[in-house]
Amino acid sequence: QKEVEQDPGPLSVPEGAIVSLNCTYSNSAFQYFMWYRQYSRKGPELLMYTYSSGNKEDGRFTAQVDKSSKYISLFIRDSQPSDSATYLCAMSAGGGQKLVFGQGTRLTINP
Amino acid sequence: DGGITQSPKYLFRKEGQNVTLSCEQNLNHDAMYWYRQDPGQGLRLIYYSQIVNDFQKGDIAEGYSVSREKKESFPLTVTSAQKNPTAFYLCASSIVGTLSTDTQYFGPGTRLTVL
Numbered sequence: 001q002k003e004v005e006q007d008p009g010p011l012s013v014p015e016g017a018i019v020s021l022n023c024t025y026s027n028s029a030f031q032y033f034m035w036y037r038q039y040s041r042k043g044p045e046l047l048m049y050t051y052s053s054g055n056k057e058d059g060r061f062t063a064q065v066d067k068s069s070k071y072i073s074l075f076i077r078d079s080q081p082s083d084s085a086t087y088l089c090a091m092s093a094g095g096g097q098k099l100v101f102g103q104g105t106r107l108t109i110n111p
Numbered sequence: 112d113g114g115i116t117q118s119p120k121y122l123f124r125k126e127g128q129n130v131t132l133s134c135e136q137n138l139n140h141d142a143m144y145w146y147r148q149d150p151g152q153g154l155r156l157i158y159y160s161q162i163v164n165d166f167q168k169g170d171i172a173e174g175y176s177v178s179r180e181k182k183e184s185f186p187l188t189v190t191s192a193q194k195n196p197t198a199f200y201l202c203a204s205s206i207v208g209t210l211s212t213d214t215q216y217f218g219p220g221t222r223l224t225v226l
Contacts (some may be wrong), residue, residue, distance in 0.1 A: 008151060032213060043117075043201055044154075044218035088153070092213035094144075096161065099205075099213050103153040 003027055006089055006102030015111050019076040023102045026070065030091040030100075033065050033086035035074045038086045038104070047087075048074065079109045114138065114189070115218035117202050122223045124196065132187045132221045134202035141207040143185035144215060147171060148199040160185055161207050189223060197225045 006023045013019055021035075031052050036044035048063040050056045050072075056063045062075040072091070076083055089102040115136045124130045136143065149155040156169030161181040174193025179185055189196045199222050203215040 034214060036217075041199075041220070041222070043219045044117075044182075046216065049214055088168075094213060096207050097213055098156065098159070099215055102155045103151070111169060 001026060004091060004100050004102045006090065007094050007105055008103050010106040011106060012108045012110060013079060015079060015081060017038050017079050017109075019079050019083070019107060019109075020106070021074040021076075021087050021089075023072050024070055025072075025091060025100075027068070027093070027100075028067075029075075029093040029097075031067075032092050033063070033072050034090045034099075035061075035063055036088040036090060038088060040085075044079055044088055063101075081109045081111050084108045115202060115204055115216060117218040117221050119221060120219070122221055124223060124225050126225060127191045129188055129190050130163070132189070132200055132202075132223070134185045134187065134200075134218060136183055136185075136218075137142065138204055138216065139182075140204035140216075140223075141182070142205045143186045144203040145169075145175070145185070146201040146203065147188065148201060149219075153220075154201065157187065182212075185219045196223055198223060 004025045033050045035045045035048040038044040051062045053065050053067045060077045064073040086104045086106045088104045090099050092099045118133045119186040142161045144159040146154040158177040160166035176188045201220045205215045
């Protein structure tokens with residue numbers, strides 16, 4: 001079993017839809033959770049960062065962490081064609097531990 | 112501008128050749144990492160270094176070598192022993208310490224193709 005599981009998709013939705021991207025994990029020591037966005041042929045860029053359980057909102061993006069269920073989500077509201085990218089979840093226990101990545105979900109927003 | 116640069120953007124290698132990918136950062140980060148990305152397989156860690164003159168193997172180190180002579184530089188050599196080197200290579204960096212969140216910042220990547 002992988003330490004972090006992420007549905008690779010592909011996921012295709014119409015413009016304006018609410019998108020939900022998810023990851024599950026098995027290591028209860030993880031306490032730092034990140035979402036990266038990667039456009040085709042580019043390096044990943046940090047989109048959202050969350051510490052421990054709870055929600056964090058940044059514009060149209062909301063990151064949610066449920067440590068009791070070992071489940072994290074990224075919600076995109078009013079999705080735009082420019083949101084089309086691969087989204088990678090990542091997490092760590094902190095203090096110099098390695099970052100563990102999900103496989104990435106390829107998302108396409110159709111105009 | 113602070114950031115991570117990788118060069119070249121595209122690299123072509125003949126079989127039997129060693130090639131070196133460059134990675135430089137001016138973020139004053141202690142740790143640097145090399146990943147390989149293949150379609151449908153996410154990121155796989157090749158090597159990482161948390162301090163100058165020290166580095167550790169990641170999950171797929173065979174056929175690769177690195178050096179860390181300067182804090183800001185972490186070049187990766189893909190040797191002829193790497194049997195399937197065609198991939199997208201990503202360099203990243205992060206701060207290190209007990210309060211570190213381990214957030215990594217990535218360069219733009221180098222696409223290596225074996226001819």
